[in-house]
Amino acid sequence: MAASTNGTEYKIIGTRPIRHDGVDKVTGRAKYGADYTFPGMLFGKVLRSPHAHALIKSINTEKARALPGVKAIVTSADLPKLADKMEAAGEQAINLNHLSMNILARGKVLYDGHAVAAVAATSGHIADEALRLIEVEYEVLPPVMLVDDAMKPGAPILLDSLRNKEDGPDQQTNVAAHMQFKRGDVNEGFKQADYIIEREFKTAMVHQGYIEPHNAVGIYNADGHATIYCSTQGTFVVRSLTAAVLGISEGKIKVVPAEIGGGFGGKTTVYLEPLSVLLSKLTGSPVKLTMTRAEVLRATGPTSGSTIRCKMGATKDGMLVAGQCWLAYEAGAFPGSPVGAGAMTILSPYNIPNILVDAYDVVVNRPKTAAYRAPGASNAAMASETVVDELAEKCGLDPIEFRLKNASHDGTPQTVGPPFKKIGMIETLEAIKNSEHYKSKLTGPNRGRGVASGFWFNVGLQSSATINVHTDGTVSVVIGSVDIGGTRAAQAMIAAEVLGVDINDVRPVVADTDSIGHTDVTGGSRTCFATGWAVYEAAQDIVRQLKERAAKLWEKKPEEVVFANGMLSPASGNGVKPMSLKELAPRLARTGGPIVGRATINARGVGPAFATTLVDLEVDPDTGKVQILRVTVAQDVGKAIHPAYVEGQMQGGTAQGIGWALNEEYFYDDKGILRNTGLLDYRMPTCLDLPAMETIMVEVPTPGHPLGVRGVGEVPIVPPPAAVANAIYRATGVRMLELPMSPPRLLKAMLKKRAASDSQAAAAD
Amino acid sequence: MVHKVIVETTINGDPVELLCEPRQSLLEVLRDELDLTGSKEGCLTGDCGACTVIVDGRAVCSCLMLGAEAAGKHITTVEGLANGATLHVLQQKFLEHASLQCGICTPGFLMSAKALLDHNPNPTEGEIRYALAGNLCRCTGYDKIVKAVVDAARHGVGASQHGKVPTESTAEVTRDILEREKR
Incomplete structure (x- = not known):
């Protein structure tokens, strides 16, 4: 019998049976999208822009079409032009015109890797050769890569028709939207504060990093019906978006879900699926497209880099009285960053009477961002949880005690207004406070321990x-x-x-x-x-x-x-x-x-999720390399149906958060070309980079759900960057305000601090 | 038109004669010519390990080897890991420990782990992490994968030789590895 927190005894829920698809997956029999083949199948490849920002003057496919084995070539001229209409796509809404322009560039390329044309041929190698024979004439434009630059007056404009409400209908802009959330009066709030901390943070664009590249097999039949086999997080989204992009009715498309090799939000939209159907329609054969790793990094949807200013005030006895935040997120080439979510999560773990949050969605010459595990929340928590840590120190309080004093609980108003129902923020803090890990002593030079909390809505x-x-x-x-x-x-x-x-x-x-x-x-x-x-x-x-x-x-x-x-x-x-x-x-x-x-x-009645993460680490004083020594994550999981897979979500999210904290970043050169397009240089954690991961599942059932289930997948990625930053501070005395905290960045910060203390010592002499 | 070459090799214990283009990787040959799609493509640059197979006793990224180079070699893929309908102890332990989430990296991890245990039936946790560092998993954070391999060594492969996998603290494992890297 597995005991539950709501007094119900379960026979099966709470146990750890072997998954039903397990044998298929350990024997290599499970069929992922790229594993499908059909008689007469052709192979498709996509030609991608070598420029970050350029006008397409002409595309000549004549030589490519003449190559033996080439069966069809398509450009945006083969897609219907769509109106600026928003279509629901799972968690987000997508502008169909922008979606179409992302699948094949129309008149202009907006990022390195932007799709320009697609080829179907009798083999992948021949399709690759054909790509080299397509002649595209570009007029290169200056790119704009960072939100701070893109928001300046006179910045290069990506989308001629983009406007926002504040600047009016006559003003071209890269700012797609400004959102504001407000409660109380922050100015009055800051007047009550004994301590105020204000910091500016920069975080780098990062990728979900699923191991399986995107894929799709499209089969268009002469009767007008099409079937798509692909690895996606949402078959119905693939169906509706493909239908919209191709201008055919949804009912004529069947989407068959292949096994999926990771997604983390990145496989909730379409890239190859409409191309596979279009190429199949033109050739009469099944067409398979798979991306290379470089294509995945250059041209799918990573999550936003950001600039975040966070100012918080507390009284001497450690009560938060005001929080003011300013967030600007890279949307990529088309509007739609998760900055709204960032704004609504940034102060949510705490009960703060006066808040003001401004959020800006900004287009830049980077790939259009897609969802990534608690989209927007990790960047935001890096800022707020670092500032909270500083305030706790100012007040002379243990960081967990400080958080407990201010923690959101049942009835605390959310950033968006309505109060929280039953939530487990306090329970996760208590769980960490009572853990063997927290009670243990961390000894040794260059070592530090950090804690941070995180919030995610769930849907x-x-x-x-x-x-x-x-x-x-x-x-x-x-x-x-x-x-x-x-x-x-x-x-x-x-x-x-x-x-x-x-x-x-x-x-x-x-x-x-x-x-x-x-x-x-x-x-x-x-x-x-x-x-x-x-x-x-x-x-x-x-x-x-x-x-x-x-x-x-x-x-x-x-x-x-x-x-x-x-x-x-x-x-x-x-x-x-x-x-x-x-x-x-x-x-x-x-x-x-x-x-x-x-x-x-x-x-309805979704139960939001909270997590608190504790990290021990050691910093190499000569190189700035961080080794994670121990991690414990406590999370409110509502009711764990299969605890092993709940732990797996907590461990996996934590690992991604640590990668985000320490190494992962999109590195663009001054021409806006992505320079780390492989997994050697886009450095994700290996099993040597991570320790065993301890998990504490706290079960605060979601009211209204028949089993008390609460979503568990996303929130564990939220606290790690700040927890690591706070631990680095304890180890080195350096407050890192930039992600990733890679060896060169951390070393530079440590050297700067040493130089400052040396000159102080010299002055004292 | 590229001319194909005839390659005679041994795959999962059986002699195989195949035709492939000289430019085709072993991974491409396994997947596209022989329908052995258990080996997965994650990067084609040897960074992710999803395509790991065992070639003459060594774990190899099959994306970094040409199909033509398979001539005369003995190759084991994930399809050859189980003994008929009986799972290999590593496969069984991966299932018991919930070591896979999406499962795309699993075949590669199983083959790297098998290559390790074949040579060293009683590895330390540090040795296991070192041997698996060429395989990327983005779902699990590796914890349950490492535990499965430790368990497989303790109760399966290594049991007859020694019986117990030494457990170390994470700090010890890390120090162990850092010192090895320095040497």
Whole structure:
């Protein structure tokens, strides 16, 4: 029995069964998008801009078309021109015109790697040769790479038609939007403060870094129907966006979810899918496109670099009284950075009476950003959690005590207004405070310990689930949420728990877009919350029907049948033997036919997530290299369905956060060309860079959810950059205000500090 | 038109004769010519390790080796890891420890771990982390992967030889490795 925090005893929820898709994945049998082949299949490749910002004067494909084996070449001239219309795409909305212009550049290239043309040929090598034969004439324009530069008057303009409300209809701009959030009066608040800290932070653009490059196989049939096999976080998003970009109706596209090799938000939009269908339509053959790693880094959607100013004030006794933040995020070439989320998360862990947050979405000559695990929140927390750490020090308080004094709790107003319901910020702080790690002493030179907290909203959105009862008493759970991290197992566990069947008698199935109702992306930490809820309701639908069938057999009314502990029995005992689902299943034909349970949901009442991360590290004083010695993360997980995969989310998010903190960054030269397009130079953590990762799951159930589930995937990436920065401060005395805190940056800061203290000492002599 | 070459090699214990272009990598040959798609492409530059196979006892990135170079070699891919319907102890431990999330890096990790345990059935945690450092995983933070390999060595591969994997603190592992790097 697995005990739960809400007093319910579960048989299956809270245990750690082996995932149903596990054997396929350890034997190499699981089919990812790039593993699909079809008879007569062609291979597609994409020609990409070598310039950060340029006008396309002409494209000549004549020589390329003449190459034997080349079957089709497309440019933006082959796509319909779309209006500036917003289309919902999971967590975000996408401007369809911009989406189309990102898939194939129209008149202008806006970043190094921007797609210009696509080729289909009989082999990938021939398609590559054809790319070299396409002649594109460019008129190179000056690029603008940083938000600070892009916001200046007279900066090069990326999009001629971009306007914002404040500057009016006549003013060209790179600022796509300005948002403001306000509570109380910050000026009055700062007047009450005994200590005020104000800092400016810069964070670098980083990539999700999934190991599997994007892929798509498109098959267009002569009857006008198309099928796409691809690795995506959302089959229904691929369907609607591909249909919109190609100007065909959604119902004519079926998207089949391949296994997906990581996404972290980066696979919630389309790049290759419309091209695969278009090239298939022109050639009559299936067309497969896969990206190289360089293409993934240059031309998919990383997350924003940013400039953030954060000013916070506290009274002597450690109460936060005011917070003022200014955030500007790189959107990439088209509007739509996660700066709004950054603004709404930056002060959320704390109950601060007076706040003012300004946020700017700014276009620059970089790839259009996409979602990345708690989009926008890690940059923001780097700023606020560093300032909080400084204030705690000023007040002479332990950083956890300071946070506990100010922590958001049930009823604290959120940045957007309405108060938090049941949340676990305080519980994560208490968990770290009581951990063996926190109580242990960190000794040795150049070592430091840092702590930081983080917040993420999580989302609900739409899901569908179908459960089929088979004649041998096994059941299949059909869902539309693709499985990136073990969610099939969790869905099966929910069904098994409700139906009282063995976990191995449940087969979870991820279905294509024709075979399941609309289901939004696997993202926003929503799969166990929302799809799990739908599966729970579908299982309840089965229970209702089982009662009806048993009632028929026992010649009773359905309401006279009870279902408990997996057994159906009459409410009033009269010697009838209770029956399990397994015993009733073979008798369904005689009691009315098969049983199918169904449920759909547009999930409300999302439980937001908090995490607190504790890091020990050692800094090499000669090189500035940081070695992480120990990490513990405490997270409010609501209710852990499959604890091993919940821990996995916490560990994986922490690892990505540490990479973001220490090494990862997009490095552009002065012409706006990306110089680190491989995984040797875009340096993600290896298992030598990281220690064992300790996890503490705190369970504060989400009210309203039948199982108390809270999304767990995203929030663990939020605290690590600030926790690492705070630990570096304890180790070296240096406050780092820039990400990543790579060896050269940290060494420079340490040398500067040493030079300052040397000259101070000299002056004292 | 490039002329293809005939390559005679041994894959997962069976003799194989195949035709490939001289420019095709071993990874491309395995995936596109032989339908052995268990080996994955993550980077094509030898940085991610998702394409790791074992060539004559050594873990090799199959994207960095030409298919033509497979001639006369013995190659093991993830498809050859299980013994029929019985999983290799590493596969079993990866499942038990929830060592995979998306699973794309898993074949490469399994092959690197197998190459390690074949040579050193009783590695320390530091040696395991060192041997797996050429494989990138973006989902797990490596914790559960390393635990699975430790467990596989303790209860499976290494059990008959020594029986126990020494456990070290993270700081010891790190120091161990840093000193090795200095040497």
